[in-house]
Ligand code: GDP
């Protein structure tokens with residue numbers, strides 16, 4: 001789950017990482033009030049789950065409360081890379097002498113948290129990694145040993161931060177960010193920019209924060225922050241239906257039983273020269289209800305031109321799934337062709353059921369590859 005900047009900063013604050021004081025506003029009027037309370041100048045910041053807000057006109061300085069109202073009016077409703085701004089964060093403006101970058105993320109390669117620090121902050125980190133790789137200091141932390149201050153010092157020297165007062169503050173922030181990362185079950189905590197003010201104060205001016213979905217049950221407060229309106233409407237609909245669904249950008253809708261088979265199905269469609277429209281896992285069952293729910297989700301995606309229904313019967317019996325498909329077709333009006341591959345327990349019975357019913361626009365193929373090829377062909 002990705003957090004908005006203001007939510008990430010709320011967590012930073014709990015862990016003692018310095019941030020500016022701020023208020024959330026959903027109307028220009030609230031923005032003016034917030035600016036009055038905080039005292040000008042303030043900065044008005046679009047709250048959307050995407051980066052590059054500054055460049056897109058979603059971050060603006062305001063001289064006074066009236067100006068904050070005006071800036072909020074300009075930013076609210078703005079479309080930033082497909083994300084419409086419904087909320088703005090008003091915070092006390094900071095003076096910036098330097099912009100650094102600090103993050104901790106989970107490195108799946110080494111299976112360790114990875115810190116990155118550079119004095120080239122403010123820009124996209126990918127750009128620094130590409131154009132100026134030596135400026136980016138990296139540090140892996142052993143999860144069992146935990147974070148040690150000497151490691152933080154190594155990171156700071158690596159990045160070339162040489163002012164002792166800055167070193168001390170950055171070291172403190174690194175330690176707190178590590179605690180924050182671990183205790184919040186985060187996948188990413190990124191501060192870009194981490195600024196140094198003309199007075200030499202170091203603080204987090206932005207926050208990009210991702211919490212591991214599987215750990216949300218341990219953080220009910222964070223889980224409660226989920227903004228269903230910001231999520232992909234199809235994914236939200238799928239969640240409501242209890243269907244595991246991830247939207248992709250191709251044309252072949254995919255439905256499998258079990259995460260492993262569904263993933264292989266995605267691969268096979270690519271091998272067959274097609275592009276998957278989604279990943280959808282029916283789970284262990286295969287009841288008509290489950291099939292209807294999944295098909296309802298998939299067919300809502302207008303990009304879907306054909307559906308590849310891939311079932312391997314283990315505990316799930318293929319005859320039951322076949323009946324589920326027929327029942328689903330009887331209940332729903334599906335305009336795109338469906339290719340079915342059934343294998344495993346009672347596969348013959350399942351295929352016979354489908355062959356006898358012979359619904360229009362339904363194709364049964366014997367193997368996964370044959371089915372993928374057919375689905376790709378039908379999507380073209
Ligand atoms: P992003 O573009 O989505 O990463 O949004 P940021 O929160 O990082 O803000 C973008 C840029 O706006 C920063 O890099 C700063 O240069 C500028 N900015 C943000 N807040 C302030 C502030 O309080 N004072 C000043 N002077 N500039 C700010």
Ligand code: MN
Nearest residue numbers: 192193206207
């Ligand atoms: Mn930023």
